[in-house]
Amino acid sequence: MIKVKSLKKNFYTNGKVIPVLKDINVEINTGEIVALCGPSGVGKSTLLHLLGLMEEPTSGVIELFGTDTSVLDANSKADFRKQHIGFLFQFHYLLAEFTVHENLLIPVRIKNSTADPRDKIKDLLKKLGLEDFAGRYPNELSGGEQQRVALARAVINRPGVILADEPTGNLDKENSEIVVNLLIDEAKNCNSNLIIATHNTELAKKTDRIIYLRDGKVT
Ligand SMILES: Nc1ncnc2c1ncn2[C@@H]1O[C@H](COP(=O)(O)OP(=O)(O)OP(=O)(O)O)[C@@H](O)[C@H]1O
Ligand SMILES: [Mg+2]
Numbered sequence: 001m002i003k004v005k006s007l008k009k010n011f012y013t014n015g016k017v018i019p020v021l022k023d024i025n026v027e028i029n030t031g032e033i034v035a036l037c038g039p040s041g042v043g044k045s046t047l048l049h050l051l052g053l054m055e056e057p058t059s060g061v062i063e064l065f066g067t068d069t070s071v072l073d074a075n076s077k078a079d080f081r082k083q084h085i086g087f088l089f090q091f092h093y094l095l096a097e098f099t100v101h102e103n104l105l106i107p108v109r110i111k112n113s114t115a116d117p118r119d120k121i122k123d124l125l126k127k128l129g130l131e132d133f134a135g136r137y138p139n140e141l142s143g144g145e146q147q148r149v150a151l152a153r154a155v156i157n158r159p160g161v162i163l164a165d166e167p168t169g170n171l172d173k174e175n176s177e178i179v180v181n182l183l184i185d186e187a188k189n190c191n192s193n194l195i196i197a198t199h200n201t202e203l204a205k206k207t208d209r210i211i212y213l214r215d216g217k218v219t
Helices: 044-051 074-084 100-111 118-127 143-155 173-190 201-205
Strands: 002-013 016-028 033-037 059-064 085-088 161-165 193-197 209-214
Touching: 002 044, 016 044, 033 044, 033 173, 033 201, 044 059, 044 161, 044 193, 074 085, 074 100, 085 143, 100 118, 100 143, 118 143, 143 161, 143 173, 161 173, 173 193
Parallel strands: 033 193, 033 209, 085 161, 161 193
Antiparallel strands: 002 016, 002 059
């Protein structure tokens, strides 16, 4: 379960305060799949970065699976992130010098799992229709294929929460459909929370609930 209480985020540029998130209060149940919507610049990405412990809130509390994350130091946050959180971005950010298999191996190794991940990687690639691509480099794949590999990377450690920021923003209609369906399937499989920031209303309709942000608050 995810609980966000009185969350505030200001940015500071050129001596000016930019209040982006003003007072966010929201609870997301275990396994719930939600879309995060609202106009451009409203703070959707900012909220995902805060939920992923990649940025510090100005004030307020983010509770993830019973842990109040505001009391964690930087090392504990990094630990928490690798144990519980998976990210999927608009641009895949796969590592160009590594093969598909190696790109998936990295998060498993970072998590410090002792189990041999080879079968797990193979199974996941098969499920995503990528079984023939394990030895290829990212630049040898289409945009949709790259995004499916990034999806595999986001879910390989079966995170409690998957944060997806415009995961289909860069894809055509057909590939968007494929990626979203796979993403929702994987989240359901792992009983993970899935939070998708998106402008795509078709995509948003597939989730359990749409959270709208407006003027720094949930409406
Ligand atoms: N590091 C920063 N410094 C100053 N302002 C920032 C910073 N990061 C984001 N902002 C501002 O915060 C606001 C929210 O940005 P954010 O990227 O969260 O919006 P968004 O809802 O994801 O928009 P989009 O739909 O276009 O992706 C914007 O006005 C943006 O200019
Ligand atoms: Mg954004």
